[in-house]
Amino acid sequence: MKHAPFIAVEGPIGAGKTTLATMLANEMQLPVIKEIVDENPFLDKFYQNMDDWSFQLEMFFLCNRFKQLEDTTTQYIDKGKSVISDYHIYKNLIFGERTLKGSKRDKYREIYHILTDDFPKPDIIFYIRADLDTLLARIAKRARTFEEIIAPAYLQQLIEDYDDAMASLARREPSTVIITIDGNKVDFVENPEDFAAIAEQLKELMK
Numbered sequence: 001m002k003h004a005p006f007i008a009v010e011g012p013i014g015a016g017k018t019t020l021a022t023m024l025a026n027e028m029q030l031p032v033i034k035e036i037v038d039e040n041p042f043l044d045k046f047y048q049n050m051d052d053w054s055f056q057l058e059m060f061f062l063c064n065r066f067k068q069l070e071d072t073t074t075q076y077i078d079k080g081k082s083v084i085s086d087y088h089i090y091k092n093l094i095f096g097e098r099t100l101k102g103s104k105r106d107k108y109r110e111i112y113h114i115l116t117d118d119f120p121k122p123d124i125i126f127y128i129r130a131d132l133d134t135l136l137a138r139i140a141k142r143a144r145t146f147e148e149i150i151a152p153a154y155l156q157q158l159i160e161d162y163d164d165a166m167a168s169l170a171r172r173e174p175s176t177v178i179i180t181i182d183g184n185k186v187d188f189v190e191n192p193e194d195f196a197a198i199a200e201q202l203k204e205l206m207k
């Protein structure tokens, strides 16, 4: 493992990515890169009408993450510094393949590859899996109004899409370390021992 790995936390909506990335960054004294959610002008429109707004939303996420990762690369990765991100750029494709259709999906896929293929990719991924009930409870707990109308069927599809995507990533990039966390059982927020066990795995990898 690299001395200063690029670390990402992934998982479907509400799995606890930002929470875990922030906790690990505090524990390890590392910089954390977080998704900007509040300034997204398309999210509430998208949840009201996915077919109408998916292309604008996916492009917005892609462009924002492109800029964030460009900055992350120059500020940290090119300088040999470790950093933790609360997403992997691959999530753009996971969502895009699910929400887009026809020629828009084809165009988006092409743009995704053009923009991101030469980016450094995370060396370690903490993948938080959780079932539908857990995710719905966490989304409700966070209480973002625009998420109140998220359809359980959409969330269930994303759970499956994430499983497929992580399996495919493991096949294509065997050197990437993927640590799967069972978010139904492991509670890194309420149980200090659960968090300590996760942090310990990261410390071992970074030795």
Ligand SMILES: Nc1ncnc2c1ncn2[C@@H]1O[C@H](COP(=O)(O)OP(=O)(O)OP(=O)(O)O)[C@@H](O)[C@H]1O
Pocket (backbone or CB within 6 Å): 011, 012, 013, 014, 015, 016, 017, 018, 019, 020, 035, 086, 138, 139, 141, 142, 186, 187, 188, 189, 190
């Ligand atoms: N292990 C956990 N146990 C209990 N509550 C949790 C746990 N992890 C996260 N939460 C809570 O669930 C909510 C969602 O967590 P968080 O915002 O970190 O998820 P996320 O995966 O980053 O979401 P998004 O996909 O929307 O970016 C928050 O209110 C958080 O405090």
Ligand SMILES: Nc1nc(=O)c2ncn([C@H]3C[C@H](O)[C@@H](CO)O3)c2[nH]1
Pocket (backbone or CB within 6 Å): 013, 035, 037, 043, 057, 058, 061, 091, 092, 095, 096, 099, 147
């Ligand atoms: N369609 C779509 N594409 C993405 O790339 C994407 N990334 C995050 N999200 C949604 C999940 C949360 O509601 C909220 C905050 O993560 O934004 C996305 N939705």
